[in-house]
Amino acid sequence: MKTLVLSVAIKLLIPVFLFFSLYCLFRGHNHPGGGFIGGLIASIAFIFHTMVHGPNRTITSLLKINLYGFEHQPNQSRSLFLMRMQRVKRWRRRCALDDKKSGKPDFRLDPFDLIATGLLVAATSGIVGFLLQEPYMSSSWFAFSVPFIGSIGTPVIFDIGVYLLVLGVVLKITFVMSEE
Amino acid sequence: MLLATIVRLPVTYAAPIMQRIPGRQLLVPAALLPLVLFAYFCTYLSEIISGKTFSFAYSWVPELNINLAFYLDGLSLFFALLISGFGVFIMVYSAEYLRGHPLLNRFYLYLSVFMLSMLGLVLADNLICLFIFWELTSISSYLLIGFSHDNPVSRSSALQALLVTGLGGLALMTGMILLGNVGGTYTISELLTRGELVKSHPLYLPALLLILLGAFTKSAQFPFHFWLPNAMAAPTPVSAYLHSATMVKAGVYLLARFTPVLGGTEVWQYTLVTIGAITALLGALLAVQHIDLKAILANTTISSLGVLMIMLGIGTPAALEALLVFILAHALNKCALFLITGNIDHATGTRDFKVLYGLALNMRPTAVAATMAALSFAGMVPFLGFISKEMLYDATLGAGKAGFLIFSIVFISKVVAILIAIIIGYKLFWPRVSEPTPIHHPCGLNLTIPPMVMASAALAFGMLPGIMATPLIQSALAPIAGKTLFIELKIWHGLSLGLINSIMTFILGTLVYTVHSRIIEFSPRLTPLYNYGPNSIYQFFVTGLVKGSSKLISIIQSGYVRSYISAIVLTMVGLVALSLWNKVPLLNLTQEIKMLHDVRLYELVLLFLILPGLFFLFKTHSRLIAIAIMGIIGYSVALFYILFGAPDVAATQLLIETLTVVLFVLVLHRLPPFRFISHKSKRYKYILISALFGAMMTYVVLLVKQYPLHSELKQFYGDNSYLQGHGRNIVNVILVDFRGFDTLGEITVLAVAAIGIVALLRLRLEKGGKR
Numbered sequence: 001m002k003t004l005v006l007s008v009a010i011k012l013l014i015p016v017f018l019f020f021s022l023y024c025l026f027r028g029h030n031h032p033g034g035g036f037i038g039g040l041i042a043s044i045a046f047i048f049h050t051m052v053h054g055p056n057r058t059i060t061s062l063l064k065i066n067l068y069g070f071e072h073q074p075n076q077s078r079s080l081f082l083m084r085m086q087r088v089k090r091w092r093r094r095c096a097l098d099d100k101k102s103g104k105p106d107f108r109l110d111p112f113d114l115i116a117t118g119l120l121v122a123a124t125s126g127i128v129g130f131l132l133q134e135p136y137m138s139s140s141w142f143a144f145s146v147p148f149i150g151s152i153g154t155p156v157i158f159d160i161g162v163y164l165l166v167l168g169v170v171l172k173i174t175f176v177m178s179e180e
Numbered sequence: 181m182l183l184a185t186i187v188r189l190p191v192t193y194a195a196p197i198m199q200r201i202p203g204r205q206l207l208v209p210a211a212l213l214p215l216v217l218f219a220y221f222c223t224y225l226s227e228i229i230s231g232k233t234f235s236f237a238y239s240w241v242p243e244l245n246i247n248l249a250f251y252l253d254g255l256s257l258f259f260a261l262l263i264s265g266f267g268v269f270i271m272v273y274s275a276e277y278l279r280g281h282p283l284l285n286r287f288y289l290y291l292s293v294f295m296l297s298m299l300g301l302v303l304a305d306n307l308i309c310l311f312i313f314w315e316l317t318s319i320s321s322y323l324l325i326g327f328s329h330d331n332p333v334s335r336s337s338a339l340q341a342l343l344v345t346g347l348g349g350l351a352l353m354t355g356m357i358l359l360g361n362v363g364g365t366y367t368i369s370e371l372l373t374r375g376e377l378v379k380s381h382p383l384y385l386p387a388l389l390l391i392l393l394g395a396f397t398k399s400a401q402f403p404f405h406f407w408l409p410n411a412m413a414a415p416t417p418v419s420a421y422l423h424s425a426t427m428v429k430a431g432v433y434l435l436a437r438f439t440p441v442l443g444g445t446e447v448w449q450y451t452l453v454t455i456g457a458i459t460a461l462l463g464a465l466l467a468v469q470h471i472d473l474k475a476i477l478a479n480t481t482i483s484s485l486g487v488l489m490i491m492l493g494i495g496t497p498a499a500l501e502a503l504l505v506f507i508l509a510h511a512l513n514k515c516a517l518f519l520i521t522g523n524i525d526h527a528t529g530t531r532d533f534k535v536l537y538g539l540a541l542n543m544r545p546t547a548v549a550a551t552m553a554a555l556s557f558a559g560m561v562p563f564l565g566f567i568s569k570e571m572l573y574d575a576t577l578g579a580g581k582a583g584f585l586i587f588s589i590v591f592i593s594k595v596v597a598i599l600i601a602i603i604i605g606y607k608l609f610w611p612r613v614s615e616p617t618p619i620h621h622p623c624g625l626n627l628t629i630p631p632m633v634m635a636s637a638a639l640a641f642g643m644l645p646g647i648m649a650t651p652l653i654q655s656a657l658a659p660i661a662g663k664t665l666f667i668e669l670k671i672w673h674g675l676s677l678g679l680i681n682s683i684m685t686f687i688l689g690t691l692v693y694t695v696h697s698r699i700i701e702f703s704p705r706l707t708p709l710y711n712y713g714p715n716s717i718y719q720f721f722v723t724g725l726v727k728g729s730s731k732l733i734s735i736i737q738s739g740y741v742r743s744y745i746s747a748i749v750l751t752m753v754g755l756v757a758l759s760l761w762n763k764v765p766l767l768n769l770t771q772e773i774k775m776l777h778d779v780r781l782y783e784l785v786l787l788f789l790i791l792p793g794l795f796f797l798f799k800t801h802s803r804l805i806a807i808a809i810m811g812i813i814g815y816s817v818a819l820f821y822i823l824f825g826a827p828d829v830a831a832t833q834l835l836i837e838t839l840t841v842v843l844f845v846l847v848l849h850r851l852p853p854f855r856f857i858s859h860k861s862k863r864y865k866y867i868l869i870s871a872l873f874g875a876m877m878t879y880v881v882l883l884v885k886q887y888p889l890h891s892e893l894k895q896f897y898g899d900n901s902y903l904q905g906h907g908r909n910i911v912n913v914i915l916v917d918f919r920g921f922d923t924l925g926e927i928t929v930l931a932v933a934a935i936g937i938v939a940l941l942r943l944r945l946e947k948g949g950k951r
Contacts, residue, residue, distance in 0.1 A: 024831075029907035032827035034915065040835035047842050115931045116196070122924055135239045137920050141906050151906055155916040158923075162916070165927050169934040170839065176941045178846045 007052045017045030025163050026149045035159035039166025055175040063109040114168030122161025125154040198289050207275040210288040214267030221260045228257050229651045245366040251305035254655030259302040266425040267295045269630035274417040276626035294320035298426045307356040307366045318345040325414040337410040344407045348397025355390030375441045399431030399485050402459040406715040409478040416522030423481045424515035432488050440662045452493025457589045460486030464596040469703035473521045473531045483593045484510050494579045502571035504653045509568040516553035516634035527619045538616030540609035545628040547609040552635035554605025558598045564641040570678040598689025645669035749873045789816045811841040828911045
């Protein structure tokens with residue numbers, strides 16, 4: 001389903017969706033929102049991208065980081081080297097979409113990794129109470145609060161775990177269902 | 181103990197990292213872990229021997245009496261030292277035995293998890309905590325036994341071990357809960373002082389039987405012994421660890437631990453002695469019929485476990501003392517012998533003792549270790565095995581009326597031990613032959629040192645029992661016997677009855693060795709008998725379960741969503757009708773009719789959005805339109821939530837509706853074209869069901885509104901969510917804080933469901949859409 005309007009719109013909207021999902025996640029403790037809703041909003045960004053471009057394109061362009069090495073020449077100035085590196089990166093990134101067998105090290109984020117990380121973070125947040133000689137999952141809070149996020153405590157970390165897990169679950173199901 | 185608890189966390193967190201590191205780099209940390217734990221437990225030795233006990237407790241879920249409580253006394257320390265000490269050798273041994281295995285890192289992980297679960301089991305001071313560690317050992321041993329997972333035999337043996345011990349674990353949990361309720365506490369160290377209270381309670385018998393069932397399955401007692409020989413499908417170091425010092429001793433530990441609470445009654449004595457005797461005899465008889473060295477050793481383990489149960493059942497101080505010494509001796513001998521079998525297998529590629537000759541020529545260190553271990557296993561002077569055998573004989577003969585019968589069973593078990601010892605310690609290695617079995621892989625130091633150290637330890641314990649073994653055994657005996665007993669271990673008892681019995685055992689064992697080949701020739705004739713054994717019964721049940729469930733599924737799983745939904749709906753309607761059958765409360769609608777005057781315009785607008793939507797839904801012939809209309813209805817419902825002050829629910833509903841529509845669109849092109857294939861009458865049936873369900877829901881909702889709800893929960897959460905939960909959004913505070921444990925369970929389910937969905941969809945894809 002490749003429509004120009006949607007594909008341009010989603011390009012612009014993905015950061016908006018992601019920031020809004022984080023906003024929902026962190027305001028959840030005091031206002032409507034929270035990890036579950038935040039995770040769903042974040043996943044919608046990816047799902048629209050998948051609808052337009054297909055799952056493979058979503059994975060390669062949004063969930064994969066390609067790392068390309070570039071040798072530093074002996075008589076090359078540092079800034080020139082960095083600039084070339086930047087140029088190569090941008091150029092190669094476009095190539096990598098067609099040339100899958102490039103063999104360069106790439107880091108791909110599978111949605112299952114998100115699920116596992118989310119579960120790990122959520123379960124770990126309970127251990128903090130444990131180490132403070134209190135029952136598992138008793139909440140503890142820092143005395144200070146961070147701007148934009150609010151006060152920091154184990155329930156917030158737990159909510160981040162929920163966020164990641166929900167995002168991972170929805171993405172995985174979407175990718176598998178839309179695969180050819 | 182703090183260390184032992186804390187160390188579990190890093191190991192758990194290291195699991196994903198360990199997955200990526202090649203196995204050979206993991207040997208040092210993997211072997212250091214048990215070594216450090218061993219050293220750590222050694223620091224407690226002097227204080228434990230002087231009679232102190234230590235307990236540490238962390239509350240976990242205190243409302244349910246579940247606490248992470250640990251208790252260290254002589255008995256736990258004895259087992260903890262065995263587990264961690266043997267752990268070091270097994271880790272070192274596996275490094276060479278499984279060298280180059282692609283999954284070696286995973287092996288270390290499983291083994292570490294298993295070891296830590298075992299340690300948790302012997303240190304636990306809370307009944308539920310003990311049960312959790314018990315199940316953890318079952319699960320981790322499942323992973324270890326099924327380590328060669330590409331081999332179907334290995335997989336089915338692992339599953340068998342898991343099912344049998346898991347079944348026992350369930351019985352154990354029930355027994356534990358009964359015991360906790362009867363004794364009034366879930367703390368084991370407190371329970372130990374309430375033996376009389378427990379024994380006089382009417383629920384004592386069920387609790388005892390359930391706990392015994394748990395211990396019998398774990399310790400491979402008849403009729404659950406069959407999983408243990410099958411479990412030798414595991415790599416040899418695993419068998420050595422599981423069968424000697426750890427897994428199978430868990431049941432023995434459990435019963436020894438609960439002896440002051442449950443033991444001493446007639447039921448206890450008769451059950452343990454009878455089952456133990458049958459097991460000891462059966463293990464001995466099975467052991468002489470095999471030609472696979474590992475199978476022989478596994479069956480002698482069954483026999484030894486039976487002997488341990490007999491000792492627990494007799495329960496006199498002499499028997500308990502013999503029990504502890506035998507545990508130590510058996511762990512050392514059996515582990516060493518298993519590792520030697522592993523060496524032979526590694527070097528020659530076979531474990532069939534009929535084709536192995538003259539191995540001493542090329543495997544000198546292994547041969548020496550084998551002979552020493554076999555001597556100790558046979559109970560020869562001056563090894564620890566001798567002391568333990570003498571004590572077993574003395575304890576059985578002092579057991580009263582049935583003493584002689586019990587003695588003869590232990591005697592038979594020991595005769596078989598001598599036979600096995602002659603085979604492994606002498607026949608395989610020393611007789612001069614013209615053509616010794618060729619060696620493919622030489623055994624390195626990692627393979628020869630662990631059995632050597634164990635055999636030497638058996639020698640050292642036997643030579644100097646007073647210094648090395650007595651203090652620890654004495655402090656381990658105190659918690660079982662309930663009082664401090666002074667014991668004396670010595671190698672030479674003078675010309676006593678025990679010595680004569682030992683000599684008799686040796687002579688008989690040698691005689692059996694001479695006719696052993698005939699026994700083995702005869703054994704295939706017994707095969708028809710095994711067709712009725714517990715193993716076949718297990719197979720029958722498991723295959724029956726699979727067949728039965730596939731039949732059941734073919735009946736109830738039609739594959740049509742509509743029939744599932746109507747089944748769910750009709751069940752619910754039926755249940756509501758059942759509960760309201762006798763007394764149907766009438767609705768008082770005056771209040772509701774009055775409220776109709778207050779209906780706002782925007783509420784009506786929403787209503788008029790939904791009703792025509794429904795109308796078009798019935799009429800449409802296109803899936804896309806149907807999905808879009810469903811989306812509209814869902815959004816309208818979300819708007820209702822907003823109007824009635826539930827923004828969180830509304831937001832979730834909106835997002836879920838969006839996702840559902842998007843997901844539907846994604847799979848839309850795969851579905852077959854939209855057709856009305858069912859007969860018209862069938863459609864009326866579904867309309868009827870839907871109307872029935874709608875009517876019932878309306879009735880129930882109106883009924884619920886009629887009775888005011890008295891609940892302090894709302895008040896509580898309203899008051900406390902900001903003060904204790906630091907949040908003004910009550911819904912979220914409940915989700916992540918007050919009821920965080922529930923949410924954790926829910927997201928775990930979500931993760932598992934995602935894995936299941938992916939597995940199902942992938943399966944369909946791989947089979948090309950065929951069913």
